[in-house]
Amino acid sequence: MTRQYISMENLRFLLFEVHEIEKLTTYSRYAHVGGKEELNFLLDAAKGIADKEMFPFFKEMDSQPVIHKDGRIHSHPQLKNIIKAVADAGWYTATTDIEDGGTQLPYTIFAAAHLIFEAANSSAQGYIGVSTGSLELISSFGNEALKKIYMPPMMEGKWQGTMALTEPQAGSSLSDITTAAEPVSDGSYHITGQKIFISAGEHEACENFIHLTLARIKGAPAGTKGISLFVVPKYLPSDDGSLQNNNLICAADFQKMGQRGYATTHLIFGEGGPTKGFLVGEVNRGLSYMFQMMNAARIAVGQTAAAVASAAYYNALHYANERPQGRLISDKDLTKEQTLIINHADVRRMLLMQKSIVEGSLSLVVECLKWYDLEKILDGAEKEKAFLLLEILTPIVKTYPSEAGIVSVSNALQVFGGYGFTMDFDAQQYYRDIRIMSIYEGTTGIQSMDLLGRKVTMQSGKALQMLAGEIMQTIEEASGFEDLLPYSKACGAAVEKLQKVLQYLQSFAIKGEVELYMADANLFMEYCGLVTVAWQWLKQAVKAHQALQKNDIPDHQKDFYFSKLETMKFYFKYELPKTESLAITIMHTDKMTIKKEREILM
């Protein structure tokens, strides 16, 4: 039997009981899908692929990593089977319109399948995620010719899509990209420059690589307003179906500490001959297009972090249930056999911490996915609300699961003791894999500036008000149950203090002291993450509490709901109070992180 890496029971609880995703099928766009049963069937099928094709190769794709050797990328042979299995099952076209040959599923269900894949083998899922993201970008903004040529082979998993943003001199600062595009007579562009850290930029499982590339057309305005988006294929498809050299070289790869099965490449455009690129949408609007993909990618990174932390948690839980060691403090009788480590309070604390982070993160992910779907379906004020909630939640859902996930996986490793540090066990791989999540698609620093600098301030704070409104609604619901009252109160108090913190920060912004306003954006983010996940736990607790009030539920379901309530309590005891320290720190009068005349860093 495959070792557990995700709880399907929990996933179903989140999708259908907490976030009521099946309601999406009441909208005409998804009416053809059926209901909960059909969605469950799809998820079980995804789990089958993950069990068979992905999870068994999780470790091997790490120990036999992707590598650039002899002038080309060598990847694990299983990657081809994985991509094929996922494409054959229709997951590459799951969100594509039926008339374009897709299955037109809710994005949430598509992402839930990805979540299962990520928990099974996050490196492998990377290739799929970036290809489907690229597909959506071409589908949304490409012209008919681009769609016709590039989408079908990408939808079959034969061609790999990528997003090519980063350059050596411009990591987080996209304003400074210099890759150049020069228009040529046939309407295409010649692309010259270099891109680094291009995930899935080349490997052996696909025939062609379609790089959605940001570049600057000669004479374009400086900064982000002068960036255009191009489809740049490694090989140019001819009318007869053959592939022609496009002078796009994968010059090297980056060997990484984790996600070693996921190719990270260095691409060179236009050396040794012209590299053709094709404009997507309008000139100079590239970054706004890319942000569609990037917003989805940011949710996906948070989701992947939650998935990796999930796999690490079940791995540690399994071990704790099998490993005897030591005796309870209250019963040190040496003549008795050693107890299982799951019985030690500190091991239980480490496991409950993981469970509270994993299930809290997953609930937040599903919350965001729901709004991602609704934003596309709804109209008017409802659409606006979905848009604003997504705007403010995106940096949080990228960051909380990544940062808390790193801590969670570290605790998973710790449960194994010395074994956790050895390559024989998987804990260390999860520990290495998850570390990139706070860097991918904008570091935690970048996300925090996005949250405090852009999202909190947008439309005079409307997005934050929307979020606070949603949280207050859950608090109100929870307050209806006496057992939940202490927790709804605690959540309310944390929201209230957050407002105080924000007012404090805004006093700097009002004075024009923007550096001081932003200096502790990272801590503000941590605060928001903690509160947002407290909200998600309260949501889960309400549903669990309601379910437990029914008398006719079977014992194992009772245990499940009871476990939810206890894990919520754990979160409110061990995690949420961290907001208290954060508030003290943010509102501390000492300010020493702003660079002054005299350098203190030595």
Place this chain on the structure above:
Amino acid sequence: MTRQYISMENLRFLLFEVHEIEKLTTYSRYAHVGGKEELNFLLDAAKGIADKEMFPFFKEMDSQPVIHKDGRIHSHPQLKNIIKAVADAGWYTATTDIEDGGTQLPYTIFAAAHLIFEAANSSAQGYIGVSTGSLELISSFGNEALKKIYMPPMMEGKWQGTMALTEPQAGSSLSDITTAAEPVSDGSYHITGQKIFISAGEHEACENFIHLTLARIKGAPAGTKGISLFVVPKYLPSDDGSLQNNNLICAADFQKMGQRGYATTHLIFGEGGPTKGFLVGEVNRGLSYMFQMMNAARIAVGQTAAAVASAAYYNALHYANERPQGRLISDKDLTKEQTLIINHADVRRMLLMQKSIVEGSLSLVVECLKWYDLEKILDGAEKEKAFLLLEILTPIVKTYPSEAGIVSVSNALQVFGGYGFTMDFDAQQYYRDIRIMSIYEGTTGIQSMDLLGRKVTMQSGKALQMLAGEIMQTIEEASGFEDLLPYSKACGAAVEKLQKVLQYLQSFAIKGEVELYMADANLFMEYCGLVTVAWQWLKQAVKAHQALQKNDIPDHQKDFYFSKLETMKFYFKYELPKTESLAITIMHTDKMTIKKEREILM
């Protein structure tokens, strides 16, 4: 020039200004050493070895790790040169009495040299640390015959010493070791059993391996009271100097996530023939002897963690001073060049966090080393005080640098952005290397139980009183300076709240609810670590403040002391307030980590 991995200026500040280690030379045992100048000369010499022999091989010893292949361990060829250079410079015999052929240096200076080695190459230093620890154990408790035979080649670095405690079924639970010792007619014992995770258990740089092995003599009482200590050599030395097979097999190694240059082995005793062992000291007192080595080893682990975090910090600081990226929030002018990342507030926050953890940890390490020395020199009540302070500080100095160090190094990696995750940069190696420190020599869970269960309660709380007394004395000193008053007050408030927390916990102990008393030992440890390091920062601030009041100091020294004051403030703003959340959590009425009838972990 060698890249910086440690600040000798800071080390000297801690040794001589803050902890006044040169005063040790006023005691007769160390009178021959000279004074500060001589000690400085020794440290500079150690730095020379580290620069030349150790740091240049830091990366290579990771990428070409120790490995068990073809029936034996293969280690990096440089290891032999490292051991030779360190032994030739006299560091293997630095603490040995002059009459026994040593240099009889203060332990603190010996450990300071180790600290330099650890920052340069923690894997390499491992071999030296475990050998000198074994030497001290034989020297303290071995009979003359053992000393005569085993010490000289170990002192020359020709033979490797190890400590062999852990067994597959008994990791943290030493009560459960089963390795057996059967007395034979010649006064020696036949040892049978297996030991795992034996660091430096075999490699190519030494001729023989002397395992200080815990085993149970047939018929010994159960638990830790029935454990004896043995010298078990891989090869038995004959009178003619030749080495004879002792049937001690290195059966395998453990490939690890980090410290890959440090051999971790699996030993089998007494298979294919008898393995001889020689009793050290008295029967059944093995664990108490081993604790001498283990206490020093625990300080050494904390010290190594601080050293690794130091190396990672200077690595990140160097990068931040060279890497341009983005623009200041207050000056987004795109026509200007990108700014160095060290100018961004969030990068500065990450660097200052590292500096506050590294220098705070190092100060705590030197504090403990000082008491380690004094405990050996002093008599009567003074000796008792030193003993008690060491007892209570040992679990803390093992844990704070390890746990905070992991966070510190993670922030170092984050400073590099995507590059930090690549194998081309060293950040990821530090990240992998330091992760073991919270597991080595008793996990954080074990240390926390030691602190709250044993050290806090010993002699009716006398050790904790001693520590509180020391802290109060520093608070008083700091309160004499108006600028330091807010920080001495904050430290005092944290100590006061700690007492409240402890009273709360003791209410459970009084009722006999020991599981509840101990359930959050880990958080109690975190609290104690934060306060203890706040104390160390206050100590440093007092000295820095005093120094700045002198008018005739050169500018670069002024900068150094000013930087100390600012880093102290950083710690008091960003780190110490974490105690507030910890207190809330520990005193929260919900208790869900004690195992109850109904399992909530699923």
